[in-house]
Amino acid sequence: MGRRYAETRNHDHGPEDRSNLSLLSPYVRHRLIEEWEPAALALAFHSASAADKFLKEVCWRTYWKGWLAHRPDVWHQYELRRDELITGMARESLLRRRYEAAITGATGIDGFDQWAQELVAEGYLxxxxxxxxxSIWIFTLRLxxxxxxxxxxxxxxxxxxxxxxxxxxxVAGLHTPGKTYLARADNIANYTGGRYRPVGLSSCADPVGGFANPAPKPANIAGPAPEGRVGLLLTDEDLRPETLIGHRTKVAAIAGIHFAEHRSPLPIGDAALAFTRGALADGLARAAHHFEAPATDCSGAPHRLAACREWAASLDVDLVVTAEPATGWTASALGEYAAALEETGKRLVFAGRGWDAAFWPHASKGFFALGAKIPETLEALGIGPQARLL
Ligand SMILES: Cc1cc2nc3c(=O)[nH]c(=O)nc-3n(C[C@H](O)[C@H](O)[C@H](O)COP(=O)(O)OP(=O)(O)OC[C@H]3O[C@@H](n4cnc5c(N)ncnc54)[C@H](O)[C@@H]3O)c2cc1C
Incomplete structure (x- = not known):
């Protein structure tokens, strides 16, 4: 998390040696670990300047989430276009063949093919x-x-x-209009220790056309969980209920559901699905222990929505609390669940995180504005060298 990380994070030694990276992202993404924890650890063991790079990377996730919360239409447009393309591939056999070659690692491009296979096998790149x-997908393969x-x-x-x-x-030149990222063979050879040196990569990266960034709308950030007796709905969005629910809230029962299959109309990979299932099971077990309440996994039920409705109907509470989902498939799917709970007389309410509330207001423009606020925001949140966690 210190200087060695800053100097080596761009190297890709392959799956056998990931010692230059934290590999924390699946855990932080599902909030099995909260963002403040690696931030506090970094500051507990390194000076602020040595930890600067790592802290900025942790905050890149926050920036992207906050930016999309200001412009949810970017996600919805992506979903529409993706679905059109997937449907269109059934008719366009040439596009389908090129796509299949790319995702199975059969393009003949050194490095690219191995990464395609590594992603499927490992669930990580x-x-x-x-x-x-x-970059190769967009500018060389023109997919x-x-x-x-x-x-x-x-x-x-x-x-x-x-x-x-x-x-x-x-990478495509849509986020920072006109600025694309071009992969170069010598850069790849350098940062992979000579494992890969692809030939024939495109030497030009003209920005692709597409949905332009809309003007930002205010991002919604929910307050803390309501007090009193509630049901708790855990999703793959945030699996750390111990810190989401304060001691004035009494959790009567817990239900868990993951929405991994909502990521795409196409099948989800084994590694990704296994991780999400395991993460939900872990969250449910911890929640049951922490709140001393029964926990039900609705994800395994043949009809998840019905199972969740049945669970809610059995509860003697008015409110069901869940962590506020960021823009994405879980937020979209929860609309249907809120309606199902409503049928049983329960209202689904969101509980927000202080981390998001503190950072997202700085995420409506470029990363620089948020990056400049990291030291003072961490201080305001009480995250500093004093927060020794080990
Ligand atoms: C095309 C593309 C797609 C990506 N898709 C995803 C994705 O679906 N999910 C995802 O979590 N990350 C994504 N990233 C960001 C980044 O690649 C991963 O977060 C990072 O590789 C995770 O590995 P790590 O935990 O070992 O990272 P480390 O280098 O150890 O970083 C520490 C932590 O900082 C955060 N982080 C680091 N780099 C980034 C970054 N560039 N953007 C956002 N957060 C970052 C992560 O939480 C990470 O755990 C994508 C990047 C690119 C270029």
Whole structure:
């Protein structure tokens, strides 16, 4: 988390050696670990300047989530275009063949093919490999970025609507209009220790056309959980209920559901699905222990919505609390669940996180504005070298 991280994070040594990276993203993404925890650890063991790079990276996730919360239409447009493309592939056999070659690692492009296979097998790629992969997908293979973003969401254990969609848009020149990211063979050879040196990569990266960034709307950030007796709904969005629910709230019963299959109309990869299932099971077990309340996993039921409605109907409470979902598939899916709970006389209410409330207001423009606020925001949240966690 200190200087060694800053100096080495761009290297991709392959799955056998990830010692230069934290591999925390699947855990932070599902909020099994909260963002403040790695931030506090970094500051407990390193000076603020040595930890600066790591803290900024932790906050990139926050920035992307906050940015998308100001412009949810970017996500909805992505979903529409992705669905059109997937439907269209059934008719366009040439596009389908090129797409299949890319996702199975059969393009003949050194590095790219191995990363495609690594992603499917491991559910993870190093950040730099994600950048190279997205760039080659868009500018060399000339495939639509939305299909690449979908391939990532289906297989990444840390699949995240904001980080993924906006990173792909950034590579394509849509996030920072006109600024694209071009993968170069010598850069790949350098940062992979010579493992890969692809030939024939595109030498030009003209921005692709697409949905332009809309003007920001105010981002909604929910307050803390209501006091009194409630039901608790855990989703794959936030699996740390111990810190979401204060001691004045009494949890009567817990239900859990994950929405991994809502990431894409196409099948979700084994590694990604196994991670999400395991994360939900872990969250439910901790919640049952912490709140001393019965926990039900609705994800395994043949009719999840009905199982969730049945669970809610059995409760002697008016409110069901869930962590506020960021823009993405879980937020979209929860609309249907709120309506089902309503039928049983229960209202679904969101509880927000102080971290999001503190950072998101700075996430409506470029990263720089948020990055400049990191020290004072961490201080305001009480996160500093004093927060020794080990
Ligand atoms: C095209 C593309 C798609 C991506 N898709 C996703 C995605 O779906 N989900 C996802 O979580 N990240 C995504 N990223 C961001 C980044 O690649 C991963 O967060 C990072 O590789 C995770 O590995 P790590 O935990 O070992 O990171 P470390 O380098 O150890 O970083 C520490 C923590 O900082 C955060 N972080 C680091 N880099 C970034 C970044 N560029 N953006 C946002 N947060 C970051 C993560 O929470 C990470 O756990 C994408 C990047 C690109 C270029």
């Amino acid at each position: 190093a950040n730099h490999a994600r950048m190279w992969f997205a 639509p970025w939305e299909l690449g973003a979908d391939f990532f969401l289906r297989h990444l254990m840390d699949a995240d609507a904001a980080s993924n969609t906006l990173s792909w848009r950034w």
